[in-house]
Amino acid sequence: MMFRLILAFALSCFAALPTPAAAAPVQVITAAASVSGDADRFPQEAPALTVALPDDWADTRPRHDGSVWYRVQVDRPADLPANELLALYIERVCSNAEVFLNGHLIFSGGRMSEPYTRNCYTPQLVTLPVALLKTEANLLDVHVQGHALGRVAARQRAGGLSALQIGPQSLLAGAYHRRMFWNVRAVQLDSVVLAVIGALIAVLGWLHRREAHYGYFGWLALALAFLSSRVWMHDLPFDDSVVEVLTCTGFAMAAGLGVQFFLSYAGLRSREIERALLAQCVLVPIALMLVGPGRIFAVGSLWYALLAGEGLAAMALFLHVAWRERRSDFWPMVVILSGIGSLVLIEMAVQHDILSPPQWPLFHIALPLMLIAIGLRLLQVYARAVQAAEASRSTMETRVQEITAEIERNFAQLAELRVEQVTEKERKRIAGDLHDDLGAKLLTIVHTSESERISTLAREALEEMRLSVRGLTGKPMKLADALADWRAETVSRLGQANVDIDWRSPAEEVEQLLPARSFVQTTRILREAVSNIIKHSGASHCKVRCAVHENQFGLNIQDNGKGIPMELDGKLDRGHGMSSMKHRAKQMQGQCLVESGPGYGTVIRLTLPL
C-alpha cells in the first residue's frame, strides 16, 4: 500500500516536470562575447571570443578556474507592454555571478571571491531596471566566478553559464519558479522529510541496539539529509576545495552506513567490512588532499565509483538473502533497490559525461524519496513488531494470570491438605494416647472390678471412648458399609439373646457417604436400642427397616415387647437411654422419635440427613 502511494507520488512528480520556457516573446541568447579575467568591469581591451551558450567550462576552458566575463547586446522588444518589466533569466550559473547593464551593477549573487557563494543549483532572475534600459543595443555583462571541473567533485558544480533568456518578467518568473522548485525546494523538502524519518529511526536504533539496521539506516538518512544542506547554505566559511573534500567524505560515510544497513538488515555482519568502511572514510579525504585541489574530480570520481560499487554489492547481497529467506518485502525492496541502483548508475554516467545532465536533479530528488520509502517500511515493521509484542504481552499476561490462579489454587489445596494431615496426625496421637492410657485403665477396671455394675460401666465407657476416637479419626464411610456393619452387629447380638431379627436394607447399591461422626452416633443409637430390646422389652421379635433417599436416610427399629412404661418415658429414661438417643440424633441435625405404649411394643424412628 505504502509503496503504491510513493509510486503514485513519483509519477505525479514526473507529470509535473518543467516544460521548456515559453517561446515568444522571450528572447533566448545562445552566443556571447567572452573574456577570461579578474577585472572589475568587462575587459573591453582584451580580445573577446564568441562562445556558444550554454557554455560549460569543462568543455570550452577545462583548466580555467576563476572569473569569466560574458557580454551580449540586448534590444528592448518593441512590443513589450509599457507596464511590463523586462527580465533576465539565467537557468544555471556556477558558482556565482554578477550582472551589469550598460556598465551598472544590477545584480549580485553573493561573494565573488574565495570562497564563492555557491549558487550552482540556484536559477537567477534579474529584473532589468527600466531607468538603465535603452531602446536598443544595451550591453548586458555577466561576470561569472567558477571552478574548473578538476577542482570540484561533481560536474554540476563545475563552472558554466546556461543560455540567457530575456523577456517579460511575468513570463520568465514562471520558468524561474519551476526551476527553483525542482532544483532547490524539492530537494529541501526531501531532505527535511528524510532528516525527520532518519532521526526517528536513529532514536529507535539507539533504543534497540540489537536491531543494528535501524541505527545504520537512521544515520544514513541523516547523513544524506545533511549532504543536501548545499541547497540551504550558499555561503560556507571554508575554501571551496575544503567543501568538496568534505562532501566526498560525507558520501563515503553515507555509503559506509548504507552498506552496513543492508548487511545488518540481511542479518549479516563482518568485522573486516566494518573496519574497511571506517578506513575508507579516513582514506577519502587523505587521498583528495594528497592529490591537491586540481584533481579532485578525477580522484573523487574514482572514489564515487568504488562507493557506488560497494553500495550496489550490498544491495544485491541483501536481495539475495531476502529472496533465500522468502521475506515478505522482497519484491517491494527489489523495486526500490533497482530504482536506487539505476539512479546511482545514471548519476555516474552523468558525472562521466556519458549522459547529458537531466533537466532537474533526478538523483537528489529521487534518492531521498526511495530512502524515505525504505524508512517508512522500517517504521511499519517496527510498528508491527510493537503490535506483536503487545499482543504477546497480553497473551503472556493472561497466561501469567491463569498460572497464578492455578498456583494459588494448588497452594490453597496444599495448605488444606497440610492442615488435614496435621489434624489427622494429631487425632491419631490423641487416639493412641486414649487407647494406651485411658483404655488400659478402663480395661483393668473391667476385668478386675468385683462389682458387676462397675465392670459394665467401665466396659461401656471403653466402648464410648472407642467410638469417640473413631468419630475423631475416622474418614467418611460408604453408607452401604455402615449398614453392613450395623446389620452384622445387631443380628449377632439379638441372635445371642434369642430374639428373632428381620433386617431389611435397600437391595440396590447405595452410593452415599456417611461422615464418621454420623456413623459413630448412629452406631450408639442402634446399640442402645438393641440393648433396650435385650434388657428391658422382653420382645421375641425385632424388625429393622432401612430407607435411603437422596439426602437422608431412615432407620426404623420395631420390637414386639412390652413397650416403655409411661412413667419411665415421662421421667425421661432410667436406663433406657431415650434422651441420649434423641440428643445424639439432634446433634446430627436428625431426629429420633420413640413410639411406645404398654403392650404395643416400641418403635424407634431415626431420620438423619446425609
Next chain:
Amino acid sequence: MNNILLLEDLPEIRAWMKALVQNVFPNSIITESARVHDALEQITAVKFDLALIDLGLPDGSGVDVVAALRESQPEAQSVVVTIHDDDDHLFPALQAGAFGYLLKEQARELIAEQLNRMSQGEPPLSPSIARRVISHFASQTRPQERPQNIPHVALTDRENEVLLRVAKGFTLPEIGVQLNLSRHTIADYVKQIYRKLNVSSRAEAALEAQRLGLFRRA
C-alpha cells in the same frame, strides 16, 4: 492346646487372661511375656500351639511376633488380643498370619467362647475385615506381571461368595443357611481366606522387597 504364649504388657490384664485361658484349656502350660523382645526369644525356645498376642506393647508391635511365629512355627495359631477394634490395627496382624482376634473388654464368657471356637477352627470375620480382604485381593498385582518365583494366590469363587456376603453384613451362620453349607464348611472357607491373605501378603511383601532391590533374584 499344650503350650500357650501369652503376650500382654499390663500385669492385671495378663493375670486375668491367664486365669481365663487356664479355665478354657485346663492342662495347658502358659508362657507369659510382657515385651516383644522377650516373646521373640521365647518362640525360638518353645514350640507353641496357641499364642495370644497384644498389639500395642512398650517395645514394639505384636504384629512382629505374629509374623515371626508364622515364620518359625507355621502350625502355631496366633490370636490377636487387643483393645483396638478398628481394622486399621487388626488387618496388618491378619496379614502377618494371625488366625483371629479377640477384643479385650468383652465379657469373660464371650472371650472364652470365641477362644473355644477359634481353637476348634472357627475364626471370626467382621464385615469391615471382609471388605479389607476383598480390596486386598482386588488390588493385587496381575499374575502376568509377577516374577516366576513369587507365588500367586487367588480366592475361589466360594470363598469370594462368603467374603461378599460377610461384607454385606450377613453373619457366618446366616451365610451357611443361605448357601446351604454346614457350619464347618463355612469355617473352613474363612480359615482358607485367612491363610490365603497371609500367603498373598507375604508374596506382596517379597515382591515389594524385590522391587526395592533388597535381594537378588535367585
